[in-house]
Amino acid sequence: MKKTPYKRLVPAAMIGVGTSVAPLVLLMFGIIQFNIIRLVGESEVTAMFGICAGISSFALVVLSPLGGFIADRTYVKFGRRRFWILLGSVGGCICMYFFANATSIFMLACSWIFAQFFYGMVTNSSYSIVPEQVDQEKFGRVSGFIGASAPAFVMLGSMIVMGYFSAVSVQDKILMIAFGQLVGGVIATLLIIEPASVKPEVEVxxxxxxxxxxxxxxxxxxxxxxxxxxxxxxxxxxxxxxxxxxxxxxxxxxxxxxxxxxxxxxxxxxxxxxxxxxxxxxxxxxxxxxxxxxxxxxxxxxxxxxxxxxxxxxxxxxxxxxxxxxxxxxxxxxxxxxxxxxxxxxxxxxxxxxxxxxxxxxxxxxxxxxxxxxxxxxxxxxxxxxxxxxxxxxxxxxxxxxxxxxxxxxxxxxxxxxxxxxxxxxSGATEAISSESPQQTDANSMTKAHS
CATH class of the missing domain: 1.20.1250.20 (MFS general substrate transporter like domains)
Incomplete structure (x- = not known):
């Protein structure tokens, strides 16, 4: 199997996970609330935010594992992990565009749910390359690096979007975050080396x-x-x-x-x-x-x-x-x-x-x-x-x-x-049966027949 060199795999997984987790966290730093205010006003924002957050969370309880199930059964020459890191980044970017320009709460909630779904596909596919391509004795340190990537990208995104571009409109902030993640998804895809995904032959x-x-x-x-x-x-x-x-x-x-x-x-x-x-x-x-x-x-x-x-x-x-x-x-x-x-x-x-x-x-x-x-x-x-x-x-x-x-x-x-x-x-039972002498096999067969 083609494997990504360790020094390429760790940055790829960190960028994939970090850039796909950070947008969803940054939205909660007031961006989504102000985007809802734009539609319903300050008096309704608390109730509407609670409804949207609750619906999206329960929807993802079903959609996220379903997406993982689909990703594991995606058979493409490009490599299924690379495919979903790239497709998830593109899909998330499109959903963030509709989220930024939503004209109704229904449109906002749907685009928010599917943005989380696509970014979750990027996150989970980036995580999946670790057990597939990393030796078990390095699981701890790789998990440490990946675990550090999400808060690091959140801090970086907060300083850039909330700090340096604080005067930019909420819609433009959302588009900046989406574009940044898209760039990160493309970089992670290019770094990862993965063989073509083919349907396995199941041994029964x-x-x-x-x-x-x-x-x-x-x-x-x-x-x-x-x-x-x-x-x-x-x-x-x-x-x-x-x-x-x-x-x-x-x-x-x-x-x-x-x-x-x-x-x-x-x-x-x-x-x-x-x-x-x-x-x-x-x-x-x-x-x-x-x-x-x-x-x-x-x-x-x-x-x-x-x-x-x-x-x-x-x-x-x-x-x-x-x-x-x-x-x-x-x-x-x-x-x-x-x-x-x-x-x-x-x-x-x-x-x-x-x-x-x-x-x-x-x-x-x-x-x-x-x-x-x-x-x-x-x-x-x-x-x-x-x-x-x-x-x-x-x-x-x-x-x-x-x-x-x-x-x-x-x-x-x-x-x-x-x-x-x-x-x-x-395996032990199979070896024991195969090592029996013809006489033992005949005796066993007679015993079973007698029983």
Missing amino acids: SNKDEVKGKNYFYPSFKLYPEYTWALLTKLLINFTNAGLSMTTLFYIARFAMDEKSIFELNAFTSMGIALMVGSGLLGGFLSDKVRKQKPFVIMAAMITGVCMIAFAFSHNITLVIISNFIFNLGFGMYNAVDNALVNRILPSKDNYTKDISIMNVTTQLASSLVNFVAPVIIAFGAATFGDDGYTFFFLLLAGFSILSAVVVFPIPEVGKPLKKDLMASLE
């Missing part, structure tokens, strides 16, 4: 395994490690999604005004640097010691402790420190957990689909948390007589701890996965 020696591979969701019976990895990612994303309530938390507990909150958010955003650094360090160390689970468990526990600090903090300084430490833990978690996921993916025929199911946990967690958070906070306030955030953050801490717990059933680096054990047992 193991009917259960073939059937398991054809499930839209990998069979728990054959690939239990995949479900455990999905659960740990979903649970940690519940915790991370809960941080979207911090602005209201600052108002409720510390009575902060708008100006103070923006200044605080600007200051704590520097924690992204810690997220990048801890991701790179965690990925490198996990490869060095050939251990992944201790890093994932430790990182999840760190985020849980930070949520407990949030719950009981009545000092803004403690909140700021906890925020920085959370970024430290979450960065390490993302890098090493992505390496763990690459190692336990069930089948090379379904990499993009299986990775997209993993990544959709972000949208699913965000949708559910944003939907139920007001109810949980109200329940906490009524039950404990405070602002409600003590109970809310303790619940988020519980999700982090559970995320660490469900890592335990996953085999460590060097230990066989269940599919490997089954293959080994079947």
Whole structure:
């Protein structure tokens, strides 16, 4: 198989992931809100934004894995990963054009959904080249680099679009972001070397395994490690999604005004640097010691402790420190957990689909948390007589701890996965049968006939 040289593959994956994640994050920095204001006015923006965000999140829970399923079954001479990185970039750019020039909320919501879908195809295809082309002993460091790319491109895009071109209209900002991603997608496509994608010939020696591979969701019976990895990612994303309530938390507990909150958010955003650094360090160390689970468990526990600090903090300084430490833990978690996921993916025929199911946990967690958070906070306030955030953050801490717990059933680096054990047992049985003497075979046949 043709492979991309390591020094080309890492930049390609970083550019592919970074430039496709950054536009969706940058839109949330007020761009989408002002684009909605352009259509409905300031009085309706909160309700309309909530409706659009909720619909798009739930739509992507279905569309993203479906897109991954299609990508894995795209057979082209160009190479399926390169094909979807390029097509996703072009499709995302077109959708962003319609998003910028939407004349109705329906048009805005549809273009937003499909922009996220196409950029998600770029992201997942860029992730898929890692398990396909990188040696397993380098999964950690590569995942660290890729994990650092998204916040790095978000910071760069924020400085350029929100800073240097701050006076530019919202529509022009959207088009600038789309063009920047398109350039990044083309560069990633040119850097990647990939063989032609051809339809594989399926061997039916193991009917259960073939059937398991054809499930839209990998069979728990054959690939239990995949479900455990999905659960740990979903649970940690519940915790991370809960941080979207911090602005209201600052108002409720510390009575902060708008100006103070923006200044605080600007200051704590520097924690992204810690997220990048801890991701790179965690990925490198996990490869060095050939251990992944201790890093994932430790990182999840760190985020849980930070949520407990949030719950009981009545000092803004403690909140700021906890925020920085959370970024430290979450960065390490993302890098090493992505390496763990690459190692336990069930089948090379379904990499993009299986990775997209993993990544959709972000949208699913965000949708559910944003939907139920007001109810949980109200329940906490009524039950404990405070602002409600003590109970809310303790619940988020519980999700982090559970995320660490469900890592335990996953085999460590060097230990066989269940599919490997089954293959080994079947191979041993086949060898034993083939090594039998003719007399033994005849005896066995007679015994079976007698039975």
